[in-house]
Amino acid sequence: MPYFDxxxxxxxxxxxxxxxxxxxxxxxxxxxxxxxxxxxxxxxxDAARETVAEVLGARADEVSFTASGTQSxxxxxxxxxRGHRRRGSHLVHSAVEHSAVLHTAERWEADGxxxxxxxxxxxxxxxxxxxxxxxxxxxxxxxxxxxNHEVGTLQPVAETAALLGDVPLLVDAAQxxxxxxxxxxxxxxTASAHKWGGPAGVGVLAVRKGVRFSSALPADDREGGRVPGxxxxxxxxxxxxxxxxxxxxxxxxxxxxxxxxDLIRHRVPRLxxxxxxxxxxxxxxxxxxxxSCLYVDGEALLTELDRAGFAVSSGSxxxxxxxxxxxxxxxxxxxxxxxxxxxxxxGTTRAEVDAFLDVLPRVVAxxxxxxxxxxxxxxxxxxDDHPAGALVLDTLGRRCPIPVIELAKHIGEVAxxxxxxxxxxxxxxxxxxxxxxxxxxxxYAGEAPAAEYGGSHGTAYLVQRS
Amino acid sequence: MPYFDxxxxxxxxxxxxxxxxxxxxxxxxxxxxxxxxxxxxxxxxDAARETVAEVLGARADEVSFTASGTQSxxxxxxxxxRGHRRRGSHLVHSAVEHSAVLHTAERWEADGxxxxxxxxxxxxxxxxxxxxxxxxxxxxxxxxxxxNHEVGTLQPVAETAALLGDVPLLVDAAQxxxxxxxxxxxxxxTASAHKWGGPAGVGVLAVRKGVRFSSALPADDREGGRVPGxxxxxxxxxxxxxxxxxxxxxxxxxxxxxxxxDLIRHRVPRLxxxxxxxxxxxxxxxxxxxxSCLYVDGEALLTELDRAGFAVSSGSxxxxxxxxxxxxxxxxxxxxxxxxxxxxxxGTTRAEVDAFLDVLPRVVAxxxxxxxxxxxxxxxxxxDDHPAGALVLDTLGRRCPIPVIELAKHIGEVAxxxxxxxxxxxxxxxxxxxxxxxxxxxxYAGEAPAAEYGGSHGTAYLVQRS
Numbered sequence: 001m002p003y004f005d006x007x008x009x010x011x012x013x014x015x016x017x018x019x020x021x022x023x024x025x026x027x028x029x030x031x032x033x034x035x036x037x038x039x040x041x042x043x044x045x046d047a048a049r050e051t052v053a054e055v056l057g058a059r060a061d062e063v064s065f066t067a068s069g070t071q072s073x074x075x076x077x078x079x080x081x082r083g084h085r086r087r088g089s090h091l092v093h094s095a096v097e098h099s100a101v102l103h104t105a106e107r108w109e110a111d112g113x114x115x116x117x118x119x120x121x122x123x124x125x126x127x128x129x130x131x132x133x134x135x136x137x138x139x140x141x142x143x144x145x146x147x148n149h150e151v152g153t154l155q156p157v158a159e160t161a162a163l164l165g166d167v168p169l170l171v172d173a174a175q176x177x178x179x180x181x182x183x184x185x186x187x188x189x190t191a192s193a194h195k196w197g198g199p200a201g202v203g204v205l206a207v208r209k210g211v212r213f214s215s216a217l218p219a220d221d222r223e224g225g226r227v228p229g230x231x232x233x234x235x236x237x238x239x240x241x242x243x244x245x246x247x248x249x250x251x252x253x254x255x256x257x258x259x260x261x262d263l264i265r266h267r268v269p270r271l272x273x274x275x276x277x278x279x280x281x282x283x284x285x286x287x288x289x290x291x292s293c294l295y296v297d298g299e300a301l302l303t304e305l306d307r308a309g310f311a312v313s314s315g316s317x318x319x320x321x322x323x324x325x326x327x328x329x330x331x332x333x334x335x336x337x338x339x340x341x342x343x344x345x346x347g348t349t350r351a352e353v354d355a356f357l358d359v360l361p362r363v364v365a366x367x368x369x370x371x372x373x374x375x376x377x378x379x380x381x382x383x384d385d386h387p388a389g390a391l392v393l394d395t396l397g398r399r400c401p402i403p404v405i406e407l408a409k410h411i412g413e414v415a416x417x418x419x420x421x422x423x424x425x426x427x428x429x430x431x432x433x434x435x436x437x438x439x440x441x442x443x444y445a446g447e448a449p450a451a452e453y454g455g456s457h458g459t460a461y462l463v464q465r466s
Numbered sequence: 467m468p469y470f471d472x473x474x475x476x477x478x479x480x481x482x483x484x485x486x487x488x489x490x491x492x493x494x495x496x497x498x499x500x501x502x503x504x505x506x507x508x509x510x511x512d513a514a515r516e517t518v519a520e521v522l523g524a525r526a527d528e529v530s531f532t533a534s535g536t537q538s539x540x541x542x543x544x545x546x547x548r549g550h551r552r553r554g555s556h557l558v559h560s561a562v563e564h565s566a567v568l569h570t571a572e573r574w575e576a577d578g579x580x581x582x583x584x585x586x587x588x589x590x591x592x593x594x595x596x597x598x599x600x601x602x603x604x605x606x607x608x609x610x611x612x613x614n615h616e617v618g619t620l621q622p623v624a625e626t627a628a629l630l631g632d633v634p635l636l637v638d639a640a641q642x643x644x645x646x647x648x649x650x651x652x653x654x655x656t657a658s659a660h661k662w663g664g665p666a667g668v669g670v671l672a673v674r675k676g677v678r679f680s681s682a683l684p685a686d687d688r689e690g691g692r693v694p695g696x697x698x699x700x701x702x703x704x705x706x707x708x709x710x711x712x713x714x715x716x717x718x719x720x721x722x723x724x725x726x727x728d729l730i731r732h733r734v735p736r737l738x739x740x741x742x743x744x745x746x747x748x749x750x751x752x753x754x755x756x757x758s759c760l761y762v763d764g765e766a767l768l769t770e771l772d773r774a775g776f777a778v779s780s781g782s783x784x785x786x787x788x789x790x791x792x793x794x795x796x797x798x799x800x801x802x803x804x805x806x807x808x809x810x811x812x813g814t815t816r817a818e819v820d821a822f823l824d825v826l827p828r829v830v831a832x833x834x835x836x837x838x839x840x841x842x843x844x845x846x847x848x849x850d851d852h853p854a855g856a857l858v859l860d861t862l863g864r865r866c867p868i869p870v871i872e873l874a875k876h877i878g879e880v881a882x883x884x885x886x887x888x889x890x891x892x893x894x895x896x897x898x899x900x901x902x903x904x905x906x907x908x909x910y911a912g913e914a915p916a917a918e919y920g921g922s923h924g925t926a927y928l929v930q931r932s
Contacts, residue, residue, distance in 0.1 A: 001502060001503075003495075003501075003503060005495070005496070005501065005503075005504075008495070008499055008504075009494065009496045009696070011494060012490055012494050017490065020490075021487075024478055024483060024486075024665075028475065028477060028478050028660075028666070029469075029471075029474070029475055029777075030471070030474040030475045033471060033474055033779060034765065034768045034769065034772065034780075035469075035471065035768065035771075035772045035776075035777035035778070035779075036467060036772055036777060037467075037469060037471075037777055038471075038474075038777070066533075067532075067533030067534075067537070067667065067695060067698070068533075068694075068695030068696045069695070069696065070686065070694050070696065071533070071694065071695045074683055074684055074694060099686060100684070100686065100694065100695075103684035103685065103694075104684045106684065107683075107684040192696070194696060199490075199698075199700070200494070200696055200697070200698040200699065200700065200701070201533065201667040201698035201701055203695075216683075217540055217573075217682075218540055218566070218569035218570045218572065218573040220536065220565060220566065220569060228534075228536050228537065228540060228566065228569075229533060229534030229535070229536035229537045229566075229669075230475070230535065230536065230658070230660060230666055231666070232533070232665075232666040232667035232701075233666065234665070234666065235666070235667055235698075235701075299500065302500045302501065303500065305501075306500065306501045306502055310501075311495075311499075311501035311502060311503055311504070312501070313499060313501075314500075
């Protein structure tokens with residue numbers, strides 16, 4: 001079954017598996033002890049640290065291992081903020097960082113800190129100048145990802161770093177560490193081994209020599225006092241071995257995957273009606289492409305594609321237990337509905353991608369079929385029921401994508417220049433309706449209390465037909 | 467090479483290795499996703515949670531997996547304290563808890579909380595009544611280990627829990643979870659898989675239904691909101707499988723190991739002069755014995771035993787990077803010097819233990835030899851140099867065990883009833899000298915500024931010869 005969800009987790013690299021097995025035999029003991037087995041574990045741990053440091057462009061004593069990318073981000077952000085308390089308590093990050101950064105920022109704010117989220121453009125990219133302009137005299141830390149995990153857009157990290165003066169910059173390299181050189185200018189660097197084909201259970205947190213760091217957790221003497229707890233030596237050894245292996249072959253493999261992704265980017269809008277490919281067209285990760293299919297639910301698409309044998313992911317509801325729309329897509333101002341992320345693992349073949357492109361149009365059409373929506377046909381005349389000068393579509397109590405579907409069904413009923421008011425109490429509509437307007441060429445005319453249009457509660461989203 | 471350091475980490479159980487390999491193939495995907503590989507990982511994770519819950523006497527939804535026993539303790543202690551803030555901010559723990567608890571308590575105190583450390587007796591055991599008496603109206607959490615990690619003493623957990631009323635009790639079962647049933651009465655329970663033969667990278671944190679818990683770290687939706695980050699499914703599967711396996715055979719294996727440990731407890735004091743076996747003689751873990759060899763450095767003993775082919779541990783300097791004496795031995799009031807912990811993994815043979823007992827006396831004698839200390843001969847008369855009514859032994863600038871060695875060498879120089887003042891600036895002397903007095907039957911007469919005995923700085927420890 002083709003697995004196109006490498007950005008969630010990459011299949012274990014053969015080198016990782018081999019190294020893990022060897023290290024289970026040789027590196028199982030406690031590296032902090034003094035006997036022979038312990039010394040052996042310590043030597044393996046030291047060697048793994050050297051390898052990871054070398055590949056990421058750090059010194060070995062700057063590198064600590066955590067249990068996950070999320071732990072690296074939490075400990076890194078909080079440790080740097082605590083370490084730079086004398087500067088102040090202001091944190092700057094882009095609006096499209098990993099949720100671990102956003103949750104940490106929320107906690108920091110709840111505990112009395114200040115946070116600025118820097119907006120991104122429609123491709124999901126920050127402007128270096130705009131990012132630097134968010135700095136304040138009390139800024140203690142800036143956080144910027146190397147590449148976005150949902151849409152693959154590369155951020156201008158080196159360019160931004162050059163504008164930050166002496167404000168420390170944490171770079172989240174989780175999506176790029178196994179593929180691309182780490183951008184210059186980081187003070188703290190985080191990554192996650194299972195994203196590059198290493199085992200689960202290993203994150204990287206590098207802190208540049210001289211950068212102040214004060215652990216947010218009670219420290220012990222493990223990992224330079226930055227990460228408490230018994231280190232998982234066999235998994236760390238496997239992570240290091242696979243990082244070296246994937247980076248050695250990355251250039252060739254990335255070029256190959258980039259061609260397959262270009263194929264998907266080019267073909268999908270020609271095979272499936274009402275699709276928007278999102279993310280930066282050039283400044284992007286080689287293996288990842290994201291697109292949104294209008295009028296359908298991402299989860300329904302996932303389920304059908306899974307049934308057809310393809311494993312992909314969706315930013316519409318990025319995990320099986322959260323139904324909130326992706327903050328990344330929302331920050332980009334693109335549709336959050338019907339979203340699919342296709343991320344190709346190493347070794348993906350052209351035949352697998354062709355098979356996906358073969359299946360996708362049918363799957364989307366099947367999911368759309370029950371909606372009774374004729375995408376090719378705009379309706380032909382104004383309706384007679386728009387008392388307040390607008391056609392009112394009451395979708396209160398109904399979840400996205402219904403509000404947008406209703407809008408698409410009925411906008412043809414008003415004359416060009418005429419207005420539609422969509423009443424909705426689903427927060428997702430606030431992003432989706434403007435995004436739909438932009439995509440379809442209509443004018444989004446703002447919002448008003450639904451009560452002004454006869455609604456019992458909620459918001460009226462106003463659209464002017466072009 | 468006989469490995470007698472199971473209490474640091476147990477060798478990987480064959481069942482764990484087998485389960486890990488299988489789960490690397492079947493459970494590598496992100497269990498939070500919706501596709502087939504993800505569902506498979508989720509099923510494995512759910513099954514592992516059921517297994518661990520069943521063995522530990524919990525409900526599956528009470529069990530979360532962390533990255534280590536230390537992380538379980540940190541998140542458990544802080545999460546429970548935060549969850550019970552309305553009760554107050556007072557934490558009670560025994561003086562011999564794992565350093566992760568002590569470090570967390572220090573952090574809690576530094577952040578404004580209150581902490582009471584309950585003393586233990588000479589065997590390292592708390593009294594249930596004394597523990598309960600430490601409760602205050604604002605006590606938010608009590609922490610008590612099931613068994614001590616350095617000396618093996620079992621704590622009266624169920625008896626203590628019965629006296630705590632509605633104050634939640636966190637039980638640290640790291641040393642006992644693979645061997646003994648979990649004691650009744652816990653509100654939170656922690657354990658660590660690599661202590662029972664599971665892989666590194668898996669801790670357990672169980673929180674009883676209804677016990678308030680507020681994560682100390684920014685939460686995500688993993689592990690019931692209690693532990694953030696990508697879960698290490700293959701390692702968790704291996705941990706669960708090995709827990710079931712070791713507990714199924716625990717009763718027979720523990721009886722066998724108990725006999726071997728009894729042999730060591732009985733023989734060591736008869737083979738090696740000036741040895742004290744520490745820890746409770748009956749209420750103890752089956753596989754662990756700790757003893758202290760007077761007048762020598764634990765690290766030197768470790769090194770020599772390692773050279774002779776035996777891997778043991780020492781509470782004298784419990785890791786290769788910390789030289790502070792064990793807080794456990796200090797709290798017990800026993801010698802912190804020349805300490806050895808022997809902890810037998812499953813499968814240890816009688817022949818291995820016999821070989822150890824064969825080697826030990828020679829190793830201790832070799833390490834003691836350069837000290838020029840005749841253990842069999844107390845010196846025969848009072849020295850003439852005790853101007854202030856006491857023989858002054860200036861050991862300023864010299865580390866333990868030198869102060870005790872000097873004391874042992876020279877106490878015979880004063881008449882019975884006469885006094886010796888040992889001048890020392892090594893903090894370890896504060897514990898070691900009274901402990902030595904108790905062991906040798908002399909009277910410890912308190913401390914005074916070294917200046918009163920002609921010292922430039924430091925403390926004078928006063929001993930009255932019996």
